[in-house]
Amino acid sequence: MIYTSDHFTKNETLKCDVCIVGSGAGGAYAAHALSSRGKSVILVESGSFHTLRDFSQREEAMFPKLFYEAGNRRTSDRKIRVLHGKGVGGSTLHNVNLCKRIPEELFALWNLKGLSFAQLEAHYQEVETLLGVKKIAENQVNRANTLFRAGTQKLGYKGAILSHNRTGCVGSGFCELGCSYDGKNNALKVLIPKIVGSGKGRVLADAKVTIFEMQGRRVVKARVSIRDPRLPPDSPPKCEITIEANAFVSCAGGIETPLLLQRSRIPDPFGLIGSKLFLHPGTAALGFFEEKVESWMGVPQSWECTEFLGFGARDANRVWLIGGSAHPAGAASILPGFGSAHRELMHQYPHIVPISPMVHDQSCGRVSQDGEHRVKIDYELNAKDQAQLGLGLFESAKILFAAGARQVLIPFVSPILVSSVDELMMHRERLNHCLGETDIVSVHPMGSVWMGNSPESSCLDVTGRYHHLDNLFVADMSVYPTSIGVPPQISTYAMGKLVGENVARMV
Amino acid sequence: MAQPELSFTRRRFLKGSFIGVGFGVGIVASSTLCVRHFWSSGSKRPLLGLERLSQSEARTLLALFLTILGPSFQGDIKSLILFVDGFTKNLPNKSFWELRGAFFLMEHLVPLLQGHISRFSELGEIKQIEVLHSLENGQPLLRPLFKGLKELCYFAYYVSPASWSAIGYAGPQVTQNVAPVPDPYVRLIAPRVS
Ligand SMILES: Cc1cc2nc3c(=O)[nH]c(=O)nc-3n(C[C@H](O)[C@H](O)[C@H](O)COP(=O)(O)OP(=O)(O)OC[C@H]3O[C@@H](n4cnc5c(N)ncnc54)[C@H](O)[C@@H]3O)c2cc1C
Ligand code: SF4
Numbered sequence: 001m002i003y004t005s006d007h008f009t010k011n012e013t014l015k016c017d018v019c020i021v022g023s024g025a026g027g028a029y030a031a032h033a034l035s036s037r038g039k040s041v042i043l044v045e046s047g048s049f050h051t052l053r054d055f056s057q058r059e060e061a062m063f064p065k066l067f068y069e070a071g072n073r074r075t076s077d078r079k080i081r082v083l084h085g086k087g088v089g090g091s092t093l094h095n096v097n098l099c100k101r102i103p104e105e106l107f108a109l110w111n112l113k114g115l116s117f118a119q120l121e122a123h124y125q126e127v128e129t130l131l132g133v134k135k136i137a138e139n140q141v142n143r144a145n146t147l148f149r150a151g152t153q154k155l156g157y158k159g160a161i162l163s164h165n166r167t168g169c170v171g172s173g174f175c176e177l178g179c180s181y182d183g184k185n186n187a188l189k190v191l192i193p194k195i196v197g198s199g200k201g202r203v204l205a206d207a208k209v210t211i212f213e214m215q216g217r218r219v220v221k222a223r224v225s226i227r228d229p230r231l232p233p234d235s236p237p238k239c240e241i242t243i244e245a246n247a248f249v250s251c252a253g254g255i256e257t258p259l260l261l262q263r264s265r266i267p268d269p270f271g272l273i274g275s276k277l278f279l280h281p282g283t284a285a286l287g288f289f290e291e292k293v294e295s296w297m298g299v300p301q302s303w304e305c306t307e308f309l310g311f312g313a314r315d316a317n318r319v320w321l322i323g324g325s326a327h328p329a330g331a332a333s334i335l336p337g338f339g340s341a342h343r344e345l346m347h348q349y350p351h352i353v354p355i356s357p358m359v360h361d362q363s364c365g366r367v368s369q370d371g372e373h374r375v376k377i378d379y380e381l382n383a384k385d386q387a388q389l390g391l392g393l394f395e396s397a398k399i400l401f402a403a404g405a406r407q408v409l410i411p412f413v414s415p416i417l418v419s420s421v422d423e424l425m426m427h428r429e430r431l432n433h434c435l436g437e438t439d440i441v442s443v444h445p446m447g448s449v450w451m452g453n454s455p456e457s458s459c460l461d462v463t464g465r466y467h468h469l470d471n472l473f474v475a476d477m478s479v480y481p482t483s484i485g486v487p488p489q490i491s492t493y494a495m496g497k498l499v500g501e502n503v504a505r506m507v
Numbered sequence: 508m509a510q511p512e513l514s515f516t517r518r519r520f521l522k523g524s525f526i527g528v529g530f531g532v533g534i535v536a537s538s539t540l541c542v543r544h545f546w547s548s549g550s551k552r553p554l555l556g557l558e559r560l561s562q563s564e565a566r567t568l569l570a571l572f573l574t575i576l577g578p579s580f581q582g583d584i585k586s587l588i589l590f591v592d593g594f595t596k597n598l599p600n601k602s603f604w605e606l607r608g609a610f611f612l613m614e615h616l617v618p619l620l621q622g623h624i625s626r627f628s629e630l631g632e633i634k635q636i637e638v639l640h641s642l643e644n645g646q647p648l649l650r651p652l653f654k655g656l657k658e659l660c661y662f663a664y665y666v667s668p669a670s671w672s673a674i675g676y677a678g679p680q681v682t683q684n685v686a687p688v689p690d691p692y693v694r695l696i697a698p699r700v701s
Binding site for chain 1: 574575576577578579590594596597598599600601602636639643644647650651654655657658661662664665666670671673674675676678679680681683684685686687688690691692693695696697699
C-alpha cells in the first residue's frame with residue numbers, strides 16, 4: 001500500500017529485504033523487478049502521492065508540487081535552471097513521455113566490461129513493452145510539430161516522429177504539469193500499482209531519506225524524516241522512520257543521489273561522488289507564424305531533428321533539435337524585455353512555435369549540498385558546448401523560416417528579432433555565446449554517480465553496485481558515464497530493471 | 508575595509524536573485540479592482556492583509572509590478588501583491604530572506620549605483636523604467652537580480668485567469684478537484700488506523 005505523512009505519528013522501525021530511495025523511472029522499475037521476484041521492498045519518496053484530481057493544470061499549483069524548489073533550482077552562477085521532479089512517480093509525473101534509446105555508438109565508447117549493448121537492448125525491449133511505447137500516430141502530431149516537421153523536411157534534414165509511452169492521451173498538452181486523464185504510461189500508472197499489488201511492496205510518500213548508516217562495508221539503515229506537505233518547508237519533521245534492509249538502492253535522481261551519498265559520508269577514497277555532472281542543457285528559438293498555432297495544445301514533442309546530433313568521436317556536431325511549448329507563466333519568463341514590449345510579444349503567444357536545441361554536453365559540473373534545503377550545482381558551459389547551442393539556435397531558426405515563420409526571435413537579453421536567415425547571419429557569432437544571455441534549462445541532469453570498470457575512475461560497477469560497499473546500489477540517471485545526449489527516461493527505466501534484477505539475485 | 512563589504516554584496520546579489528517561477532497559494536484574481544490610483548508608486552499608505560512582506564517591501568513590489576507590467580496594465584495589483592506575499596509562506600526561510608535581500612537591493616542599492624538618491628519605489632515612472640533597462644542590459648553580475656524579479660512579477664500575473672483572454676489562452680480544461688476520468692489511484696492509499 002501507499003503510506004503518506006498522515007499515516008505516521010511516531011518514530012518507528014520498518015524492515016524489508018530492499019529499501020529503495022526515490023520512486024521515479026529507476027526506483028519504480030527496480031522496486032517492480034524486486035517485488036515481482038518475491039522480495040519485500042520499501043520504496044521511499046520525498047515528494048507526495050498525487051491522484052488524478054490533484055493535477056489541476058495550473059502552473060502555480062503544480063510547480064511546487066512536482067518540482068524541487070518549485071522549478072527554480074539553478075546552477076550556482078544562476079545561469080542555468082535545473083528541473084528535477086518529485087512525487088510518487090518522480091520526474092515521470094511531469095515529463096513529456098518521449099522515449100529514445102542510448103545509441104549503440106555512444107554505449108560502445110563507454111567500454112563497460114560485463115555489460116553488452118545486446119543485454120541493454122533486451123532490457124529496453126521488455127521495458128518498452130510494459131510501458132506501451134509506440135510511435136505517435138499521424139493524427140496526434142499537433143500543429144507546432146507539423147510545422148517543425150515541414151521545415152525540417154524542406155531543408156532536407158534528418159528527422160523522425162518520436163515514440164512515446166502514452167495510452168488514453170486526449171492531447172490536452174498539459175504534460176509538464178502532470179496528467180489529469182491518466183494518459184501517461186509512467187511510473188505512477190504502470191509500476192506503482194504492480195508494486196503495491198504484488199503484496200511485497202510498501203510505498204512511503206512525504207518521506208525523505210536523510211542518511212544511510214553503515215557498518216563496515218554494508219549499509220544497515222536508512223533514516224527517513226516524514227514531513228507534512230501542508231506545512232511550510234522549514235517545519236520540523238513529524239517523525240523519523242528507520243528502515244533496516246539487506247540492500248539499499250538509491251534512485252533519487254542525478255542531483256539528489258550524490259547529495260544523499262555525500263550526506264551519508266559513504267567511503268569515497270577518490271572523491272568521485274557528484275564530481276561529474278552533465279546537464280544536457282537546452283535553450284529555444286521562437287518562430288512567429290501568421291496562423292494561430294497554439295503550440296501548448298496537443299501532444300508535445302512528437303517530432304525531432306537529428307541532422308546535427310552525432311555521438312562518435314569523429315562527429316562534428318552534438319546538438320538535438322526538439323519542439324517546445326510552454327503555458328503562460330513559463331512563456332512569459334522566456335520572452336525578453338518588460339513593459340509594453342513584453343506585452344506585445346505575449347499577445348503573439350498563440351502564434352509562437354518554439355524549437356529547442358539541446359547539447360550532448362562535454363562540459364562537466366559538480367553537485368554538493370548547500371544547507372538543508374538547497375543544493376549547490378557548479379557547472380560552466382564551455383565554449384564548445386555554447387557553440388553547439390549557437391549552431392542549434394541558428395538551425396532551429398532556419399527550420400522555422402522554412403516552415404513559414406514571418407519572424408524568428410532569439411530571446412537574448414538584447415533580443416535578436418529577424419525576418420530572414422540572411423538577417424540572422426549578421427548575428428551568427430553572437431549565438432555562440434548564449435550563456436547568461438538567454439534562458440538555458442536542464443531537464444536531464446545525469447552522470448553524477450557513474451558506472452565504470454575501476455573504483456579509481458568510477459563510482460559503480462556494471463551491476464549498479466557502489467564499488468566500496470557490498471550492498472549499496474544506484475539505479476537512476478546518475479549512472480551514465482557521460483551525457484547520453486537524448487532524454488534519459490526509457491534508459492533509466494531499463495537501468496532500474498537491470499539493477500533491480502541484480503539486487504534480487506543478491507538478497 | 509571595502510573588500511568584505513563587496514564580497515558580501517556580490518553573494519547577496521547572486522543569491523538574492525533566487526526568485527522567479529515561484530510557489531503558488533491560491534490567487535483570487537479580480538479584474539475589477541484597479542488599485543493603480545489607490546496606491547501610487549510613491550504612496551506610504553499601509554498595505555492591508557500582508558502576512559510576510561513588510562510594507563516597504565510591498566511598496567517595492569508595487570513599483571516593480573507597475574513598471575514591469577507596463578503602462579497599459581489595468582488589473583488588480585493588490586491581488587498580485589497578496590499572491591506574492593502568500594507564496595512566500597511556502598518558501599524555506601533561507602529563500603525568503605534571499606527574496607527580501609533582492610527587494611532591499613532593488614529598492615536601495617540599484618538606484619544608488621545608477622546615480623539616484625531616491626529609493627526605487629519613489630523614483631518617477633520614467634526613471635524606474637530606465638533603472639530596470641540598465642539593470643537588464645548592464646553588469647552581468649546584476650542581471651540575475653533583474654531576471655528573478657521580472658519572473659516573479661510575470662509569474663504572479665500570468666498564472667492569474669484575468670490575464671489569459673488577452674493572450675488567447677483558454678486555461679485549464681479540467682474542473683478543479685475533479686478527476687475527468689475514473690481515478691484508479693485512491694484505492695492504493697493504505698487505510699488509516701486510528
Ligand atoms: C520537464 C521535464 C520533461 C522531461 N521529459 C522527458 C521526456 O519526454 N523523455 C525522457 O526520456 N525524459 C524526460 N525527462 C527526464 C526524465 O523524466 C528523467 O530522466 C527520469 O524520470 C529520471 O529518472 P530517475 O529515476 O533518475 O529520477 P526521477 O524520476 O527524477 O525520480 C527521483 C525521485 O527520487 C525522489 N527523491 C530524491 N531524493 C530523495 C530522498 N532523499 N529521499 C526520498 N526520495 C527522494 C525524488 O523526489 C524523485 O521523485 C523530463 C524531465 C523534465 C524535468
Ligand atoms: S497531452 Fe496527453 S499525456 Fe499529456 S497531459 Fe494531456 S492527456 Fe495527459
